[in-house]
Amino acid sequence: MAFRAGEERLTIERVVDVAKGGETVEIPAGSLRRIEACRSFVERKLEEKAVIYGVTTGIGELAEVVLTKDQIQEFQRYLVYSHSAGYGDPVEPEDVRAAMLSRIQVLCKGHSGPRAVVVETLASMLNLGVVPVMCQKGSVGASGDLSPMGQMALVVMGEGEAFFQGRRMNGKEAMDQAGIPTLVLEARDGLAMINGSNVTAGMGALELNGTARWIKTSEIASAMTLDALNANMKAYDERIHTVRGYAGAVSSAANIRRVTAGGGFLEAGGKKVQDAYSLRSVPQIHGTAREGTDFARRMIETELNGVGDNPIFFPEDDVLLTGANFQGAPLGLALETLGTSLTMMGVLSERRVNRLLNPNLSMGLPAFLTEGAGMFSGMMLAQYTAGALICENRILAQPAITGSIPAAADQEDFVSMSMTTAIKTKQILKNSEAILGIELMAAAQALEFRSWAPGPGVKAAYDAVRRHTRRLREDRPLYDDINRMADVVGSGEIVRAVENAVGPLD
Numbered sequence: 001m002a003f004r005a006g007e008e009r010l011t012i013e014r015v016v017d018v019a020k021g022g023e024t025v026e027i028p029a030g031s032l033r034r035i036e037a038c039r040s041f042v043e044r045k046l047e048e049k050a051v052i053y054g055v056t057t058g059i060g061e062l063a064e065v066v067l068t069k070d071q072i073q074e075f076q077r078y079l080v081y082s083h084s085a086g087y088g089d090p091v092e093p094e095d096v097r098a099a100m101l102s103r104i105q106v107l108c109k110g111h112s113g114p115r116a117v118v119v120e121t122l123a124s125m126l127n128l129g130v131v132p133v134m135c136q137k138g139s140v141g142a143s144g145d146l147s148p149m150g151q152m153a154l155v156v157m158g159e160g161e162a163f164f165q166g167r168r169m170n171g172k173e174a175m176d177q178a179g180i181p182t183l184v185l186e187a188r189d190g191l192a193m194i195n196g197s198n199v200t201a202g203m204g205a206l207e208l209n210g211t212a213r214w215i216k217t218s219e220i221a222s223a224m225t226l227d228a229l230n231a232n233m234k235a236y237d238e239r240i241h242t243v244r245g246y247a248g249a250v251s252s253a254a255n256i257r258r259v260t261a262g263g264g265f266l267e268a269g270g271k272k273v274q275d276a277y278s279l280r281s282v283p284q285i286h287g288t289a290r291e292g293t294d295f296a297r298r299m300i301e302t303e304l305n306g307v308g309d310n311p312i313f314f315p316e317d318d319v320l321l322t323g324a325n326f327q328g329a330p331l332g333l334a335l336e337t338l339g340t341s342l343t344m345m346g347v348l349s350e351r352r353v354n355r356l357l358n359p360n361l362s363m364g365l366p367a368f369l370t371e372g373a374g375m376f377s378g379m380m381l382a383q384y385t386a387g388a389l390i391c392e393n394r395i396l397a398q399p400a401i402t403g404s405i406p407a408a409a410d411q412e413d414f415v416s417m418s419m420t421t422a423i424k425t426k427q428i429l430k431n432s433e434a435i436l437g438i439e440l441m442a443a444a445q446a447l448e449f450r451s452w453a454p455g456p457g458v459k460a461a462y463d464a465v466r467r468h469t470r471r472l473r474e475d476r477p478l479y480d481d482i483n484r485m486a487d488v489v490g491s492g493e494i495v496r497a498v499e500n501a502v503g504p505l506d
Contacts, residue, residue: 003101005123006031006108010101010304012297015205019098024127027108027120034110035119041315042113042188046072053311053322054079054191055113060143060408076190080157083150083194086135091148091199093131093163098202099145100126100152102304106196111307111314114192121156121183122193128178133161133168134199140407141197141328141418144308148419149194156193158182196308197328203422204300204335210429211338212293214436215286216495216505218345219252220461221439222282223259225352227458228446230363232271233260235280241287248294249287251506256282258502259461264452270363278351285348289341299334328418332401335418339425342432343390343397349439350386356442357383369445369472376475379442385482386438389431396424396431430486437485440465440494445472460501464494 002024003014017023027035045052056072058065059079067075091099100122106112107119125132132155138147154160155171162174175182183189226233234240236257241249260266274280311322357379359367370378400420406413444465447454454462468488469481488494499505 002026004028004031005101005104006034006110010105011301012205012209015098015101015202015304016209018101018126019094019202019206025101025104025123027104027116027123031108031110032116035108035114035116037315038110038113038313039115041313041318045320046187050320052188052320054195055188059191061411063411072187073185076185076187077157080150080153080185080190080194083146084154084160086138086147086151088135088137091134091136091203094206095199095203096131096134096152097126098206099134099148099199100132100202102198102201102205103149103152103193103196105304106198106307106309107192109307111312112192112309113188113313115186115189117183118156118189118193121180124180125155125175125178128180129164130155130174130178130180131163132171133163136423139199139419140405140412141200141332141416141420142324142326142407142412142414143310144194144196144326145199145328145419146194148199149196153185153190153193156183157185192309195310196326197303197331197418198308200328200331200335200418200422201300201303201308203419203426204296204331205304207335207338207422207425207429208293208296208300210490211296211342213492213495214342214429214432214489215289215293215345216255217489217492218349218436219255219282219286219505220259220457220494220498221349221436221443222286222352223256224443224447224454224458224461225356225439226256226279227260227263227265227454228365228443228450229275229279229355230265230268230271230450231275231279232273233257233266235275236283241283246284246287246291248290249283251290252286253283255505258505259457259498260455261457261502262455263458264454265450268452276355276361278348278355282348286345289345292337292341296334296337299330303331328416329401332416332418332421335421335425336399336401339393339421339428340397342425342428343393346390346393346432346435349435350383350390353383353386353439353442356446362446365446365449369442369449370475372474378472378475379438379445379478382438382441382478382482386435389435393428393431396428400424430490433489434482434486436489437482440489441469441478441481441485444469457498457502460497461494464488464497
């Protein structure tokens with residue numbers, strides 16, 4: 001079912017449907033009316049010779065330069081040219097599609113002022129699979145993600161580059177092959193396409209979706225490790241978490257109880273009075289991350305459904321206002337929260353792996369989960385990889401949102417660096433998927449040394465792991481296993497397998 005831009009609320013899940021699932025977008029009649037009413041207002045102001053930032057004036061420090069009538073249309077083309085100044089590898093296609101959807105939603109609110117054909121062209125590109133090539137780096141997260149969005153606008157003009165049907169090609173060629181007419185930009189069209197933090201918003205929506213899935217998978221991995229280490233499950237009693245009051249911790253503990261239910265270890269003897277923090281504190285730590293993702297969802301979905309632009313037109317009030325709704329700071333803080341949460345939980349995962357591998361801590365498991373320690377090193381080096389990824393994540397978790405570097409002759413003297421945050425959070429998530437893949441491998445290996453049977457949830461997770469990596473009976477190269485398991489974590493397969501066995505997790 002097509003997403004009705006401007007009339008339907010854009011959620012994280014809907015972004016995933018369009019960006020990754022190929023769902024189409026339509027511009028409904030109500031949205032077209034709003035776009036056209038706003039455009040009529042802009043054209044009337046042009047006839048009145050009103051001074052409009054970025055339409056009849058230059059931009060940034062050059063906002064005081066008023067353009068002549070002959071310059072106004074041509075200025076939009078030069079604006080797109082000058083702002084297409086990025087660097088580096090292309091933004092991944094799914095992130096580009098999410099960004100385009102985010103911008104279409106803004107324009108359909110009827111406060112941005114482009115012609116309707118501009119919005120319809122962007123929707124056609126999204127529906128027919130024309131994906132602009134956007135350099136990953138260059139946005140400072142203020143005045144919008146100008147550099148990458150500029151490259152999107154180039155393709156609308158029949159310039160720049162795009163991916164189409166698996167090939168990278170000239171933008172005009174891609175548009176021609178898709179059967180989409182290119183446009184000559186008119187007043188306001190160019191700035192309306194680029195003046196928002198939409199690449200950050202699109203990337204952030206997909207990262208939030210991946211983080212929420214990762215947290216569930218981490219709770220499943222925790223349950224496997226708790227089973228393998230004969231943990232004392234009193235720490236997961238609902239009353240402990242209810243009495244403190246954090247909803248995230250209550251949910252996390254409930255998930256782990258559900259996954260471990262029916263496991264033979266629950267009735268086994270030899271438990272410690274209190275387990276180490278890496279086993280006992282999982283609900284409190286995961287719960288904190290859950291609270292953080294709730295905050296991030298609120299911020300990102302607010303952005304997806306708001307109007308991030310400048311100037312903003314209010315035809316019904318006969319007024320236009322300049323401001324700073326393009327600022328990426330709300331998104332930057334949300335994504336810093338995700339990155340920090342993932343880094344924190346990755347450290348916890350590695351500490352659980354350590355307890356599985358260390359014979360002094362593993363409740364009777366063989367050293368490094370191998371029966372031939374000495375001749376064989378077992379999973380020793382997999383833990384090294386987890387440690388290396390944690391070190392990288394700790395560096396990446398340093399905030400970018402405090403890194404403002406003024407631009408535009410100090411007219412833009414505070415910028416959010418929110419896209420830098422989006423880029424590094426994406427890498428933190430990828431690293432975290434590998435860290436968790438290593439724990440799942442170790443936990444599956446450890447369970448095979450126990451005499452008790454796991455319950456349905458842990459068994460489903462174990463079976464899913466074993467579909468992709470076999471038991472380590474003697475040493476072999478593990479890099480394929482680790483890379484494969486990272487992909488499995490990212491795909492959500494572990495969560496689906498467990499939920500099929502025990503029902504939905506929170």
